[in-house]
Amino acid sequence: MIFNVEMETMNTRQKEHLQLARLQKTTKSTYENVPFYKNKFDSHSVKPEDIQSLDDLRKLPFTVKQDLRDHYPFGLFAVPQNEVIRLHASSGTSGKPTVVGYSRNDIDVWSEIISRSIAAAGGEPGKVLHNAYGYGLFTGGLGLHYGSEKLGMTTVPISGGNTTRQILLIDDFKPQVICGTPSYVLNIAETMEKMGKDPAATSLQYGIFGAEPWSEEMRQTLETKLGIKAVDIYGLSEVMGPGVSIECHEAQDGLHIADDHFIVEVINPKTNEHVPDGEYGELVFTSLTKEAFPIIRYRTGDIAAINRSKCQCGRTSVRMCRVKGRIDDMMIIRGVNVFPSEIENYLLQVSEIMPHYQIQLQKKGTLDHVELHVEVNEEYFKQCEDNLEHANIMVLTEKIKHIIKSNCLVTINVRIFAPDSIPRSEGKAIRVVDLRKETVMQ
Numbered sequence: 001m002i003f004n005v006e007m008e009t010m011n012t013r014q015k016e017h018l019q020l021a022r023l024q025k026t027t028k029s030t031y032e033n034v035p036f037y038k039n040k041f042d043s044h045s046v047k048p049e050d051i052q053s054l055d056d057l058r059k060l061p062f063t064v065k066q067d068l069r070d071h072y073p074f075g076l077f078a079v080p081q082n083e084v085i086r087l088h089a090s091s092g093t094s095g096k097p098t099v100v101g102y103s104r105n106d107i108d109v110w111s112e113i114i115s116r117s118i119a120a121a122g123g124e125p126g127k128v129l130h131n132a133y134g135y136g137l138f139t140g141g142l143g144l145h146y147g148s149e150k151l152g153m154t155t156v157p158i159s160g161g162n163t164t165r166q167i168l169l170i171d172d173f174k175p176q177v178i179c180g181t182p183s184y185v186l187n188i189a190e191t192m193e194k195m196g197k198d199p200a201a202t203s204l205q206y207g208i209f210g211a212e213p214w215s216e217e218m219r220q221t222l223e224t225k226l227g228i229k230a231v232d233i234y235g236l237s238e239v240m241g242p243g244v245s246i247e248c249h250e251a252q253d254g255l256h257i258a259d260d261h262f263i264v265e266v267i268n269p270k271t272n273e274h275v276p277d278g279e280y281g282e283l284v285f286t287s288l289t290k291e292a293f294p295i296i297r298y299r300t301g302d303i304a305a306i307n308r309s310k311c312q313c314g315r316t317s318v319r320m321c322r323v324k325g326r327i328d329d330m331m332i333i334r335g336v337n338v339f340p341s342e343i344e345n346y347l348l349q350v351s352e353i354m355p356h357y358q359i360q361l362q363k364k365g366t367l368d369h370v371e372l373h374v375e376v377n378e379e380y381f382k383q384c385e386d387n388l389e390h391a392n393i394m395v396l397t398e399k400i401k402h403i404i405k406s407n408c409l410v411t412i413n414v415r416i417f418a419p420d421s422i423p424r425s426e427g428k429a430i431r432v433v434d435l436r437k438e439t440v441m442q
Contacts, residue, residue, distance in 0.1 A: 074101065076293060264283060
C-alpha cells in the first residue's frame with residue numbers, strides 16, 4: 001500500500017483548512033488575471049475577499065463548457081503565454097474544442113496526482129505499466145504517462161490501436177498494470193482469445209479504465225477475462241485530466257477524489273441547488289492548485305453521487321460513485337429517462353450475447369424510435385445453426401426486451417446480429433448512434 005500519508009489520510013478539519021487557503025488563492029488569481037472571471041464575480045456582487053469559509057464557494061458563479069468555447073483558445077488563461085508549457089484540447093466534435101493550458105508547476109502537480117492514483121489502483125515503483133490510452137491532445141495518454149514515471153514505473157507508451165502489437169508487447173514486456181478505455185481493453189482480451197491465447201494467463205494484475213461510462217457488469221467481464229482487479233478512473237480536461245478521482249483496488253467502493261486539489265459539489269441540474277450526500281446530481285468541480293487554467297465551479301454534466309465516509313483502505317478523501325452518465329447522453333424513451341450505462345448493466349447479464357452493443361436513435365414520422373443492437377456469442381450462434389432466423393434467436397430477442405423492460409422500465413426494439421458485427425473500439429466506444437441528427441454521440 002503506497003500512500004501520500006500527509007494528504008491522503010488528512011482529517012476533515014485539516015483538509016478543510018487547506019482547501020480554504022487554496023480556494024482563496026485561486027479566487028484571487030482568477031479575479032485578478034482572467035477578465036471573464038472578474039466580470040462574472042462583479043455581476044454576482046462577489047469579491048475574492050468575500051470567501052471566508054468553504055460555504056462561501058456557493059456565492060461564486062458557475063462555469064459551463066460554452067464559456068470555454070466562447071473564449072477559445074486562450075481567453076481563460078491566468079498566466080502569460082510564455083508560462084504555458086503544454087496545451088490539451090477536447091475533440092471539438094460538437095463545436096469548437098475546449099482548450100486547456102498547463103504551467104510547469106501544473107504538470108508537476110498533475111503528475112503527482114496521477115502517481116497517487118496509479119498507486120491506489122495497485123501500481124508500484126519498479127513494475128511495468130502498459131498505457132493504451134491515446135496520446136496527443138487527449139489528456140488520457142500523457143496524463144497517465146507522466147504519473148506512471150513519477151511513481152517510478154517502467155512505462156510503455158503504446159497508445160491506442162494496433163491490437164496485435166498491443167498483445168505482443170503484453171506478452172514480451174510482462175506489465176502488471178494496463179490502462180485504457182474499458183471497451184478497447186475488452187477488444188484486446190477478445191483478440192487474444194481469437195489468437196488462441198488465454199487473456200487471464202498474462203502478467204497483468206490491475207487495470208485502470210476510464211474515459212467512457214462503464215457498468216459494474218463490464219467490470220466483472222474484464223476481471224474474469226483478464227484475471228485482474230479493474231478500477232475506475234475519472235477526470236476531464238477542463239478540470240485537469242485523468243486523476244481527479246480513482247477507485248482503490250482494496251475496496252473498489254467509490255472513486256477517491258484528490259480533494260486537496262479539487263472541491264466537489266453535487267447539484268440538482270434543474271434547480272442548481274445542492275443535493276444531499278448519497279443522492280445523484282450533476283458534479284461541479286473547483287480547482288484549487290491550477291495556475292495556467294484555474295476553473296471555478298465547473299458544471300461537468302456528469303451524473304454521480306458522493307460519499308464522505310472513511311474507506312477501508314484508510315484514505316479519508318471524499319468518494320464519488322461511478323458516473324451514471326452525462327446529462328446530454330440521457331435518453332428519454334416514451335417519457336422515461338434512461339442512461340446507456342443502465343442498459344449496459346443489465347444487458348451484460350445475458351450470457352448468450354457478447355459485451356458489445358449500440359443504441360440507435362431514429363425518427364419514424366413524428367416519433368422517436370429506439371433500437372438496441374447486440375450480437376450473439378459464437379457458441380450460441382452455433383447452437384442456432386449460424387442462422388439469425390432460428391427460433392432460439394427470436395426467444396433471445398424477447399428475453400432481452402423483457403430484461404430491459406423489467407429493470408429500465410422502457411420498451412425497446414432489439415435486433416440481434418452475428419458475432420463480430422458490432423464495431424469494436426480502439427478508443428472511446430460509440431454506444432449511441434443518433435440518426436435523427438445524423439451525428440454520433442460518444
